[in-house]
Each structure stands twice: as C-alpha cells, then as structure tokens.
Amino acid sequence: MIEFRQVTKRYGSDHTALRQVNFGLERGELAFLTGHSGAGKSTLLKLIMVMERPSAGEVVVGGQVLNRLPRRQVPYIRRHIGVVFQNHQLLFDRSVFDNVAMPLEVMGVPARDIGRRVRAALDKVGLLSKEKMNPLQLSGGEQQRVGIARAVVNKPPVLLADEPTGNLDPQLSSDIMGLFAEFSQVGVTVLIATHDIALINQLDRRTLTLDEGRLVSGGGGLHG
C-alpha cells in the first residue's frame, strides 16, 4: 500500500531529512514510526501526503508513484489518505458534525449520504451524542477522536497519525490505539508516528525507527 524506494529528501544543500529510506507496508498493516525529534518522521509523513516531493527515490502509494504526480492530481491522492495530527487541526467556527463532514464535502458526496456517513464515523469513535457541539467544548481526548473520525469518514485505505497521543493520558492513548488497531483489522494501512515507547511496546507491532534520516530498523517488507 505504501512503499518507499531509496527515498532521499534534502532541504537546501546542507540539511538532509531522509537518506535512502526503503520500506513497504502491506494493506491492513499497522506500523509505528519512531525516532528522535528531527529524525525525519514528519518529513516521511509529508512525502506520503505529497506535501513534499522526494529529492531522490520513489514514493508509491496505492500503486501510484507520487514523484511524477501533477499538482492538480494531488487532492485526489489525499482523499485516499486520512491524517490525524497531534494538534487535531479542527475548525472551531463549526460543529463537530461539520468538521467531520469536510472530507465528504470536498469529494462532492450528496448531502443525505454525508449525514449517514458522518454519524457512522462519530459512532465509531464514541462521540455520536456530541455532533452538534463546538469542538472547543470537548476535552483533548474527545477532540482527538473528532480528528480521527474526520480522518476515517471517507474510508481511506491509508491512515497516517502524527503523534496522535502526544497530549493524552495513558488510558486515553490506549483507547485511541485500540481504534487504530480496529481500522487496520478492516484493511486500512495505518502508520503512526510517535515517540511514546510505552505505547509501542503495548501493541507489539512492526516499528520503523529513523535516526538522522536513516531507517535503522523495521525496513524491508513488501517484496522482501
């Protein structure tokens, strides 16, 4: 589902964020991405989201090589990738429902389908009763779950999470990890960037470790 082939990303001439990274994730696989701050975790996620383009090598998502993707095709790729951020990126000028509905509106889903699918997603994260509230009225953990509902509402085949449990207590973190595990069970490829070692140990999944832009463990996968 996701494949990195000898991917290098340089910023300017002096900073190399990723060096010849090689790995592959199967459909339905859940993996962690870990490393120190500045090890290149965010850069790796940005390459999958086509927020950045690799300096060398190939990034393949869903069989499509992203390097050569024209700019106007980028939105269509992003519709297949759900993203969860540490700081949620929710909009506080609208209700929980409208926040979660955004990916569907962007895709031009008919209004009556939007209602059904948004409620299904909110039900999944246990916030169905709060659809009319403003995200500001919710706790940090609830806001994060709204972010997750938004990321999965259009059933993307890929789900990325950048420090999704950064500000949450262990119990909430564990709940959220449970959600991610459920998504992977239904075939979603999940990649979670985190440096919460306890959490990683708890789930015992494949872990990609980056160190100064190099993938030092957990590489390979997909065609060996």
Added chain:
Amino acid sequence: MAETPNRGKEPSRGAKTARSPLKQQANSYIDHHRKVARDSARRLWQAPVASLMTWTVMGVALALPVALMLLLASLEGVSAGWESSARVTAYLAEDVTLEQAETLKQTIGDDSRVAEVELIDRETALDEFRASSGLEDALDYLDGNPLPHTLLVTPGDGSRTASGVQTLLAVVEGMDGVERVQVDLGWLQRLNAMTELLGRAVWALALLLAAAVVLVIGNTVRLSIENRRDEILVAKLVGGTDAFVRRPFLYTGAWFGLGGGVVAWFLLQGSLWWLSGPVERLAGLYRSDFSLSGLTLDGMIALIIAAMLLGWLGAWVAVKRHLDDIEPGEIAGG
C-alpha cells in the same frame, strides 16, 4: 488506486434512490454551489458595516462612469437632433435674375441628396431684414437692394451628417451663379469633437475605475482569505481541489459586485432625480427639449452583471495570488 475500498461502492438502497451516478454527481455539484453561494452571502450579512462600506466604494466607482456615459448619450441625442436641421444657405451672385435663380433651384432640387430647396428672392429678404433688424431708416438711405437672391437647401436623410453636409456644400458652391455658400456647421463639429473627446475620456475613466474596483475587491477578499486560513489548510489537507477551495471566495467577490451594482444604481437614480428639475429648467431656457435619461431595465441588468463580473475578477486575482501560497505542509510539525 485499484484496491481503494471507498470509491463508488455505495450499495444502492432501493429503487427510490437508485439514480444514475452521473446525475447524482451533477446534483451534488449544483447543491454544493448553492450551499457555497448561500454561505458566502451569509458571511457578508454577518459583517454588515464592512460589507456596506465595500459596496459603497464599488457603487461610487461604478456610478461615476455610468453617469457620464448617460450624460454623453443625452448630449449625442441633442447633437443628432440639431444635425438633422442643418441647412445650407447659398447666396447667389448679384447679377443673377429671379428666373435664373428659379432654374438653379430646380437643378439643386433634382439632386438626390437634397430634400428641399427654398428660394428667398431679394425683395422678400429685404423685407424680412427690414422687419427684424430695426435698421429701417438706414436701409432707406440705400439706392437699391443690396441683398442677393438666396437658396435654402435642406439635405436629404442620407446627407444629414457632418460629412454629408460638407459634400453637399462643395457641390452647391461649384454651381454657376452661386457666389457664397454658408452652413453653420462649425459649432456642430465642435460639439461633435467635444462629445467624442468626452466619450473617450469616459471610457478611460471607466477602465481606471474598473481596475480600482478589481483591486478593492481583491484586497477585501485577500483579508477574508487570511481570516479563513485554517479552513483552507484543512480543506486542502482532506483533498479539496483548488477549485473547491477557491469557490467560496469567488462567490464572495460576485456578491460584493452585486451589492456594488445595486448601490451604483441607487446613486444614479438619486442623482438623476436630484438633477432632472434644474436640467429641464436650463434646457427650457435654451428652448431645448434636452433631458437627462436614466438607466433602462436592460442597462440596470447590464450594470449589475458587469459589477458582479468585476467582483468575481477581483476575487480571482486575490485567490490566484494568495490561495496557492497556503499549503498544508506548514501545519505538520518538525
């Protein structure tokens, strides 16, 4: 993406909802447009003072050139009326007899460019002159009648233009027995030249003000883009196309244009109402039926459509310059 599980796999839920996907797509697209248009309009209503100020700026900028154009159209109506009444006066040589003058009248009258020829013989002319000039006593001292026979030539429909009259003038002037030809075209030409100049100036002004309108709307829309930065980022993040992200701002621009057009119309009607009394009095003093004409319904619709297009264009300029700069790359942390 062959293994994408979410594309068009919605199970059909009974005959009632089983429409063709294309039609459904189109409906949803139109629904979306409607929603965005409504939403943009509501945002303008929610900031009534700011919106009203923008509308007024636009209204003034639009009303000014339109008012000048209307004035120009009224002036052209006037000069067209006078142009058609232009007549060529041909003074015959003193030795031309009345019979010869009659023949000349015949010849000129046969010309297809001439509508009518009137002969004023020298006696009649003297009588008229005596009556109107108040120089009766002075005229009595003259030995004979110093006035020649005169022909008044009215040009035909085809020659009632400045150049047509000019041609006719040359023809009459070249005839035997015609000593001098006169036509009071000078002031008409000056008026024409002035209206032409004014016309060009109005267009130049209109272009400048239209550019100003585009810039004002562009700047206003730029501010609203800044205000909605987070929303734009999220929309781009979840796969909103450029068109999707631009749409609300383009509608905002068009709504600004609509308001501006309406304000411009009110300003025009108001000034017309305020000016029409004095203008009619002034025209009355000149024995003219000149009056200011307002905008017709067509004109009003054209004004509003033009205003909306300008607003849309202004928004488009802003969107082109600022929206593409907002890329979600900056929200994912280091």
